[in-house]
Amino acid sequence: MENGKTQVELAKRGVITPQMEDVASCEGIKPEVIRTRVAEGSLVIMTRGEVSVAIGKGATTKVNVNIGTSSAKIDPEEELEKARVAEKYKADTLTDLSMGGDIPSIRRSIYQHTTLPITTVPIYQSVAQQGIYSMTEDHLLNNIEQQVDEGVSSVVLHCIERECIEKLKGNPRIMGMVSKGGSFTSIYMLTNECGNPFIDNFDYIMETLKKNDVVLSLGNTMRSGCIHDPPDSPQRQEMHTNMKLAKQANDAGVQVIVEGMGGHVQASEVAGYVRQHKDAGDFPLFVAGPLPTDVAVGYDHIAGAVGASMAAGAGADYLCYITPSEHLRLPNVDDVKEGLVAFRIAAHIGDSIKFGARHQDMELARYRAIMDWDGQMQHAIEPEKASRMCPKRGPCTMCGDFCALEIMHDFLNGDNGTNGTSNTNDINGNNSNKMSVHARQT
Amino acid sequence: MENGKTQVELAKRGVITPQMEDVASCEGIKPEVIRTRVAEGSLVIMTRGEVSVAIGKGATTKVNVNIGTSSAKIDPEEELEKARVAEKYKADTLTDLSMGGDIPSIRRSIYQHTTLPITTVPIYQSVAQQGIYSMTEDHLLNNIEQQVDEGVSSVVLHCIERECIEKLKGNPRIMGMVSKGGSFTSIYMLTNECGNPFIDNFDYIMETLKKNDVVLSLGNTMRSGCIHDPPDSPQRQEMHTNMKLAKQANDAGVQVIVEGMGGHVQASEVAGYVRQHKDAGDFPLFVAGPLPTDVAVGYDHIAGAVGASMAAGAGADYLCYITPSEHLRLPNVDDVKEGLVAFRIAAHIGDSIKFGARHQDMELARYRAIMDWDGQMQHAIEPEKASRMCPKRGPCTMCGDFCALEIMHDFLNGDNGTNGTSNTNDINGNNSNKMSVHARQT
Numbered sequence: 001m002e003n004g005k006t007q008v009e010l011a012k013r014g015v016i017t018p019q020m021e022d023v024a025s026c027e028g029i030k031p032e033v034i035r036t037r038v039a040e041g042s043l044v045i046m047t048r049g050e051v052s053v054a055i056g057k058g059a060t061t062k063v064n065v066n067i068g069t070s071s072a073k074i075d076p077e078e079e080l081e082k083a084r085v086a087e088k089y090k091a092d093t094l095t096d097l098s099m100g101g102d103i104p105s106i107r108r109s110i111y112q113h114t115t116l117p118i119t120t121v122p123i124y125q126s127v128a129q130q131g132i133y134s135m136t137e138d139h140l141l142n143n144i145e146q147q148v149d150e151g152v153s154s155v156v157l158h159c160i161e162r163e164c165i166e167k168l169k170g171n172p173r174i175m176g177m178v179s180k181g182g183s184f185t186s187i188y189m190l191t192n193e194c195g196n197p198f199i200d201n202f203d204y205i206m207e208t209l210k211k212n213d214v215v216l217s218l219g220n221t222m223r224s225g226c227i228h229d230p231p232d233s234p235q236r237q238e239m240h241t242n243m244k245l246a247k248q249a250n251d252a253g254v255q256v257i258v259e260g261m262g263g264h265v266q267a268s269e270v271a272g273y274v275r276q277h278k279d280a281g282d283f284p285l286f287v288a289g290p291l292p293t294d295v296a297v298g299y300d301h302i303a304g305a306v307g308a309s310m311a312a313g314a315g316a317d318y319l320c321y322i323t324p325s326e327h328l329r330l331p332n333v334d335d336v337k338e339g340l341v342a343f344r345i346a347a348h349i350g351d352s353i354k355f356g357a358r359h360q361d362m363e364l365a366r367y368r369a370i371m372d373w374d375g376q377m378q379h380a381i382e383p384e385k386a387s388r389m390c391p392k393r394g395p396c397t398m399c400g401d402f403c404a405l406e407i408m409h410d411f412l413n414g415d416n417g418t419n420g421t422s423n424t425n426d427i428n429g430n431n432s433n434k435m436s437v438h439a440r441q442t
Numbered sequence: 443m444e445n446g447k448t449q450v451e452l453a454k455r456g457v458i459t460p461q462m463e464d465v466a467s468c469e470g471i472k473p474e475v476i477r478t479r480v481a482e483g484s485l486v487i488m489t490r491g492e493v494s495v496a497i498g499k500g501a502t503t504k505v506n507v508n509i510g511t512s513s514a515k516i517d518p519e520e521e522l523e524k525a526r527v528a529e530k531y532k533a534d535t536l537t538d539l540s541m542g543g544d545i546p547s548i549r550r551s552i553y554q555h556t557t558l559p560i561t562t563v564p565i566y567q568s569v570a571q572q573g574i575y576s577m578t579e580d581h582l583l584n585n586i587e588q589q590v591d592e593g594v595s596s597v598v599l600h601c602i603e604r605e606c607i608e609k610l611k612g613n614p615r616i617m618g619m620v621s622k623g624g625s626f627t628s629i630y631m632l633t634n635e636c637g638n639p640f641i642d643n644f645d646y647i648m649e650t651l652k653k654n655d656v657v658l659s660l661g662n663t664m665r666s667g668c669i670h671d672p673p674d675s676p677q678r679q680e681m682h683t684n685m686k687l688a689k690q691a692n693d694a695g696v697q698v699i700v701e702g703m704g705g706h707v708q709a710s711e712v713a714g715y716v717r718q719h720k721d722a723g724d725f726p727l728f729v730a731g732p733l734p735t736d737v738a739v740g741y742d743h744i745a746g747a748v749g750a751s752m753a754a755g756a757g758a759d760y761l762c763y764i765t766p767s768e769h770l771r772l773p774n775v776d777d778v779k780e781g782l783v784a785f786r787i788a789a790h791i792g793d794s795i796k797f798g799a800r801h802q803d804m805e806l807a808r809y810r811a812i813m814d815w816d817g818q819m820q821h822a823i824e825p826e827k828a829s830r831m832c833p834k835r836g837p838c839t840m841c842g843d844f845c846a847l848e849i850m851h852d853f854l855n856g857d858n859g860t861n862g863t864s865n866t867n868d869i870n871g872n873n874s875n876k877m878s879v880h881a882r883q884t
Contacts, residue, residue, distance in 0.1 A: 072842030183846035226807030294803040298828030328831040361736040365668030386740030389770040400514030404625035
């Protein structure tokens with residue numbers, strides 16, 4: 001890899017980098033195809049050390065886990081535990097959203113204890129440290145630079161235009177603006193009566209990100225906060241602004257992800273929104289959720305998994321998880337695990353729509369057909385919980401003596417009870433004999 | 443209501459029954475429309491005492507909860523508790539699948555402690571009491587009659603044809619046959635070298651069901667047991683047999699539900715399957731799940747909620763819940779609650795696709811916009827868990843001092859800080875003041 005050049009720059013020159021080789025092998029895509037997609041911007045490689053994660057066209061759907069303190073709950077040890085749990089249960093990336101306590105120190109500690117690519121929203125630190133009404137452009141730019149130097153893999157910038165914020169005034173939305181980073185950026189612009197600091201300094205920021213080949217994630221300020229707030233003119237304007245900036249970033253040699261359509265979207269609209277985004281620009285699409293209902297409070301990871309399955313199936317590339325505590329409190333460690341597993345299920349279902357039914361499902365079913373519990377657990381998306389619940393051998397306690405698989409086995413497999421290891425007249429028979437019969441079924 | 447006449451018979455004569463009035467009011471559909479649909483069979487009214495539940499065309503999607511002992515786990519008290527939890531968390535119907543212990547006594551006890559319509563699969567009791575290889579046609583018919591006399595609201599019969607079972611032999615399915623009732627019925631037919639006992643005695647059974655206006659549920663023996671077992675000729679044959687029998691039942695004056703497409707179905711196929719069923723016959727469609735992936739073991743309620751949202755959105759009328767313990771063990775009380783809530787979310791999302799976004803979501807969002815937690819909980823699908831997790835007032839601990847709603851409130855609502863109850867320069871200010879400002883937002 002040529003010194004000081006980014007993945008996009010090298011891709012455009014025809015160079016296949018080690019990171020492209022890595023993700024090519026992992027995704028089962030030819031390295032040359034990966035290179036082309038990195039060059040055109042339809043796929044990004046988020047990296048940290050030896051870890052490379054492909055997000056975008058042709059890659060499996062990835063899942064991001066948000067962690068981080070808030071001003072109301074500062075427990076760095078718990079955040080570390082969340083980070084560990086996120087890695088253990090196979091998040092693809094982590095985002096540290098800390099706004100409480102010694103933020104740089106918490107971030108360093110997360111770096112020390114994790115290996116996954118880490119995203120930040122630099123304005124969070126500016127607001128927490130310098131104050132939402134007193135932070136300056138220099139604070140914002142310095143924070144980006146500091147976090148790039150630290151080794152962040154991606155930064156989120158909310159590139160909302162002044163005009164777009166003004167449009168929201170008097171807009172009939174129920175929920176107004178629900179993006180935290182978007183609200184910080186908006187208040188900065190309103191307080192200082194200025195344009196968007198990230199757009200105004202876009203070229204400078206691109207040079208900063210290029211120093212460490214950091215992925216730019218274009219934030220989604222205008223997303224809906226409830227399913228009754230329909231897509232409106234501010235949302236569309238932000239989408240087009242983001243697509244224009246994404247093109248500029250790609251031209252500048254910076255990898256870029258576009259956040260869009262997250263939040264709350266009616267189920268019937270999810271696929272259409274994803275297509276709208278993809279039609280507006282073929283960049284990796286990052287969605288938070290979306291939640292197709294507002295009433296699943298306490299169970300938003302489930303509602304989110306429904307929306308995310310639909311979004312991923314329609315072409316979203318990268319999902320931000322939602323936990324059971326969304327809208328209620330900072331998630332605890334269990335919430336992180338529950339949210340992550342729900343979203344890995346959603347990504348998997350989405351991939352079955354994108355790419356066809358997955359081999360992993362077939363493998364699990366083959367073991368299920370012969371009641372091989374260990375084999376099933378090897379292919380389960382999260383085997384720990386299931387392992388605690390399943391029997392060691394034979395049918396589960398739901399079926400007991402009356403398992404359809406056992407009952408129908410001999411007939412369907414042409415064994416009429418003449419084989420000594422099985423007896424159709426004795427479905428309460430010895431399971432180990434049954435198992436040896438079933439084993440021939442695969 | 444004329445003595446001894448069923449809902450279908452009365453509907454066909456133009457009579458609007460008290461049950462039709464009840465569900466008309468509950469569903470917001472004109473009584474005359476309900477009557478027409480009951481007459482043509484596109485909607486059924488499952489009743490028990492004063493409770494009437496509409497399932498089918500134009501009605502909201504309903505959720506069924508399965509309970510019951512197995513031969514491996516017999517704890518009647520726990521089953522009762524599951525029934526209570528199912529009622530508490532708003533199941534629409536209950537199905538007692540008990541196969542262990544004193545089945546009639548367990549069923550009586552469930553009747554005593556519940557008010558919801560109850561479905562049974564009479565062959566379960568025949569198999570448990572008379573034995574799968576020794577039960578006779580008389581046993582089967584007597585069990586149906588006994589359960590009808592007891593006051594069951596609906597019975598499931600697996601009307602699979604002999605030829606259809608034979609087709610499954612040597613069929614390349616990974617999972618063979620996974621329907622328990624279907625496997626019992628199949629073994630009865632194979633053991634006795636006879637036709638399907640329910641089809642052979644269909645007219646007699648219709649007369650039995652009419653005695654108490656019991657809804658016939660046509661079971662789904664041939665459903666797929668994994669997403670890699672695609673729809674095949676036995677599945678299609680069963681669907682057409684069921685539709686033919688549904689027409690016969692309706693002609694005989696019996697309300698009828700068709701079970702179909704449950705089990706395991708690739709996400710991309712779910713909507714198409716539902717349309718196929720609806721094209722084959724406009725009867726209420728009952729689906730179990732479907733599960734769009736096999737790898738979510740331990741989390742099948744989440745995968746099931748994804749599949750069920752899609753199925754309901756495409757037109758399925760009635761969902762059988764799936765619990766986290768599906769494929770692993772008999773569900774415990776917590777599993778029942780988790781599965782039920784997940785499926786109520788799915789039914790709600792499905793209804794938002796069928797009928798447009800629901801008013802309940804808007805109500806919740808309006809309270810969320812003003813951080814009125816009590817108001818949100820009133821509209822939450824299951825408020826208990828969320829109530830334990832939410833703050834009493836003000837922003838949640840995820841946002842703490844930095845809540846986008848608070849930060850943007852004054853700008854978006856045209857208040858520039860001149861109002862004494864709010865101050866844009868103090869976002870750490872008194873929440874009760876904030877609340878009074880926000881209250882004006884609705």
